[in-house]
Amino acid sequence: GGRVTVFAAASLQGALDEVVAAWPGEAAISYGGSGAMARQIAQGAPADLVVLANVDWMDWLVSEGLVTQASVVNLLGNRLVLVGPADSPDLQAIDAAALLGRLDGGRLAMGETRGVPAGIYGRAWLEDAGLWDALAPRLAETENVRVALALVARSEAPLGVVYATDALAEPGVRILYEAPEDPAIQILYPAAPLTTAGKELFAHLRTPEAAAIFARHGFAPPGAAP
Amino acid sequence: MTLAVTLAHAFGDFTLDVGFKAGPGVTALFGPSGAGKTSIANAVAGLFTPREGRIELGGRVLLDTAAKVNMSAHKRRIGVVFQDGRLFPHLDVAGNLAFGARYAPRGAPGPDRAEILALLGIEELLSRRPGTLSGGEKQRVALARALLARPEFLVMDEPLAALDGPRKDDILPYLEGLRDRARVPILYVSHSVSEIARLADRIVVLREGRVLRAGPVADVLSDPEMVPLVGVREAGSVFEAQVLGHDADGLSRLGVSGGTLILPRVDADPGKHIRIRVLAQDVLLSLESPKGLSSRNILPVRVEALHQGAGPGVAVSLRLGEDRLLARITARAAAELGLRPGLACHAILKATAVPRGDVGAAHE
Amino acid sequence: MTLAVTLAHAFGDFTLDVGFKAGPGVTALFGPSGAGKTSIANAVAGLFTPREGRIELGGRVLLDTAAKVNMSAHKRRIGVVFQDGRLFPHLDVAGNLAFGARYAPRGAPGPDRAEILALLGIEELLSRRPGTLSGGEKQRVALARALLARPEFLVMDEPLAALDGPRKDDILPYLEGLRDRARVPILYVSHSVSEIARLADRIVVLREGRVLRAGPVADVLSDPEMVPLVGVREAGSVFEAQVLGHDADGLSRLGVSGGTLILPRVDADPGKHIRIRVLAQDVLLSLESPKGLSSRNILPVRVEALHQGAGPGVAVSLRLGEDRLLARITARAAAELGLRPGLACHAILKATAVPRGDVGAAHE
Amino acid sequence: MFEPAEWAALALSLRVSLVAVLCSLPPAIAIAWLLARCRFWGHGLLSALVHLPLVLPPVVTGYLLLLTFGRNGAVGAFLAEWGVVFAFRWTGAALAAAIMGFPLMVRAIRLSLEAVDPRLEAAASTLGAGRIATFARVTLPLIAPGILAGAVLGFAKAMGEFGATITFVANIPGQTQTLPSAIYAFLQTPGGEDSALRLTLLAVAVALGAVVVSEWLARRVARRVGQA
């Protein structure tokens, strides 16, 4: 009984709200950054269920003994895309020369590459694609991926690396390229119940209706290319 | 340079409604506490805009509420010495003085800085902060600062109230000099009849926001009806005298219309006209010319009128040549001597009774 | 209640080093601007801690730097009237007065609020803000506020400097009453010899941070050597007189040790002893007793000594019965009359010459 | 136009801000007094300490608060025994807001204190008023403009504070979700800009109201203190 408190990654707002609205129970969702939430849970935050945007922080919770490894489920997946302002033409090729040409002295907006998950993933992808060295001096790293999206939408930056979910909802940008699936760089939203009270909602999140709603917002099932 | 002032204003139930002319020379604003002296001084300086009024200085209109003219204070070139000094706390004394000098028009006449410092005895204060000065020291610095700005007209709001007697005596001659030499007209606000008698040419007597009397100092102060206003102790007559000569024993001979007076040496060259003030209470009357008296000054006078006041005293107007001399004696003495208008008698005046502070240079 | 003060302090090159006793009654601190009067007053009130010193009031040690005793100002029960009023700007006049009354000990003696308001003429100011009061009005309110706090000892730092003559005359009798009836000892800082002569029992003359003279007012002010210090105009003698009777024409008869004086009515009952002050310059000397003179007061005196000053004047000490009378005449007159110690002559004193402000009730 | 959750966030923000300002005023006055009037060893250090919340990124402040006042924190564990819990309660949001606004309040009050003429306090003491009475009846009314200014700054800061708050007490609707946290969350959401804008306008309206009221109050106070 009572209200279930969910700590969830900020980027899930909207989708998660809808999913929880379809659940008969009562829930309050606290959205925030993954790192902050993990630390809060370590300090005794009254969370019944946690959904992070980053596996590292979930691993950290496990290593702190706050979550059992067995209870962790990768709930959702996401994908990185390369976006440009809505009026930008197609890219001819995805190589350093083409990208630098498109930047034309401008900057590539993406999440902060050490702390913000989208930035960390983006860097891994650029490194894998062999573009990192060329692009690293041309980055504009933002505090969160939404700001990177806004920079592109406002044409402040000619290119940006953001989540597909964000790009879909923003009419100011168009997707120029989708990052290929790479088992080494899995963008996952791990979830775990923290109390028995959280288990029921946790189960609801894994129902097909929930999956449908998530899918409508652009999220992919974990580990599967959409 | 004449200042013409008309003002009307109301503060709660106090209403100010005055009109007067000031200058050339020194015009005194005299009146009890709360009469409106400071309000008038501020209006002239441009620090207070009355509801209605017109202020003109030597042809320049400083204020005309009807014509919506209101010249700002810094353009009026009216210097002010405030009751409360108002030194700048962030500047030392030298800095305050420099501030005064900074905006003075180049080449404006006036005594130089060293002279002013010496006169006011503030050379040793130059590096002091206003906060560490005593009340009198502050006021002296404020005075110097205003003088250094070389104003065309000076307003002084009880500038000497915080100074002790000797310092006052030191400064007064300088103010006279300022009036006579630099010809800066002054509006001088004061409680002190003796300062006014000495400095001022004209006096404007205020009471409760209205002008009660205005006119030449000699006339107004010699008027027996002013006795209750200026106070028994300060009532007296003011008249002009010509310096006849200086004697070796420190006395000067002065010619007045009705005879010769012998007074402690006055600070004016023979031939000069000066103004002297004789307090009513310093004059004795005698029916016959007394002998063997320490007083040097026994002058024939004629009784003009007797004015019985509220107390035991009588103010006696005396004709001394062309001047009027005021004596204050007891009613009992008046009766015993049989004083009546037209009676000839002798006025006795001690040589030392015309105090230094009351002998001023007449304004020519 | 006696106040014993010893202080030493240095401000830059000004050093203060004084010791004196004050009270019962009124003790005047007299000295030129910058002599250290305010510093002493502040030390007594507990607002300034000198480097070294000891202050004791009626057995209570207020300060003893050697014993590291330093009672805080609010416990000293020493009321202060400041030179600059220091009204609280956030309170109206009524609020300022209430502040004064708030911490007064219950049942402490003194005139009631209505009486004080009436005396100082501030009933109509009660709802005004300090910022809208004129200089004199402020000072009157400050005076009332200090009185309402019912202090055991009052320090007044030139409290009347901003008041005009008539207001001063109104307040002075009240201060006398305070001294005589409420028996509150007062340390009275002033430039004005006439205020001091009237109010004070003892005087401490300061100059440049040091005590130059201290003693009963009568002695110090009657001393011819004080003439340059108090100024020629203010020098005079002070002595006691007994009220013999009041006449119908507004004059009073007073017995002094050397005869009878007739003065404008004094405010004391027959039989009472009062203090009178006679300015040196108000005294004339005559070898023979003059006739037909307006002056009622012709007293036989004997010349004690002549003191030639720097100017043309001579101060003559006269023995009048047991008292000393001071006359100031010109050296020329002294020579012509042949004045010399031991000579008997007549002192002439106008009835109106002892001004109201200078007749004070003697402290018993 | 606004959803119940949004009204709740507004109500919470107001409550948090008011409580933060009211509770931090007395210590702010005390510390401002210490800094303005006393010379002591560590004066500069205390002043620096007071400024810290301004210098530290709010997230760091929030993190430090979490470490200190969290259920497992040094102070938090102790206080919990007495039944006082800040972590993940609206009281924690108030604490965070109070701490973030503290330097602003102290500075404003201190400036006013330094402008008070000490001679007026001296006059009060000669009238028999002790230190505390003098402070309450003379100093305090005279620094009213500074206190008001400090309160307005503190209130505005509290209304806008979010970095420390969200780090310390999370973002739980109805419990710790203040207006700025709600705005932040919306900004993280695809398509949430409109909602963020609405809430921002709400916050601006409230703050504007507070400032206007304070200006009016300030004029009254200034008239009382005789400066207008």
Next chain:
Amino acid sequence: MFEPAEWAALALSLRVSLVAVLCSLPPAIAIAWLLARCRFWGHGLLSALVHLPLVLPPVVTGYLLLLTFGRNGAVGAFLAEWGVVFAFRWTGAALAAAIMGFPLMVRAIRLSLEAVDPRLEAAASTLGAGRIATFARVTLPLIAPGILAGAVLGFAKAMGEFGATITFVANIPGQTQTLPSAIYAFLQTPGGEDSALRLTLLAVAVALGAVVVSEWLARRVARRVGQA
């Protein structure tokens, strides 16, 4: 102990903060003067506007800055024609820091202004000093304590500002990566606390130094103005 990139972040933070404070002082003084001395229509509105950066979540402020001063923003596009570009430059970080600290500076200066005795300005005018001269030679020195306090608050705020900065100009090492952005990044990573702590201590040390220097300066100023 510190990496070159971290030193660079520190140097940038210092430069940004100093420039922010220096450039915003004149307008802060002007607006404080307007608010303290003039009665005009929209007085309350202006005051509220000045407080806005305090009320708005920094991210919103940063977003608004982006909309206004971005290359395609209303003002930004215009300024770009004149060669003034804020986006992705350290100047943009300074602009953000200046705006965030603006309310603090204005308040401190305004409080000081309101405490200036207008009779001193009147005295200056009777000595022939016009409005500007009076302001420069009397008012300004008298409000030095307030200006100093405002500058310290502004500097401290600028050293800690990060939300608006990173939103407006992102985080470009050597250009816009200030100390707080670096700290923030470390806090986002598990195990990054130590690095964050190191940088935090660095920021604290700098701010502490600034406050201590300002206290010393304030005492000198106060002695000059005769309040100590």
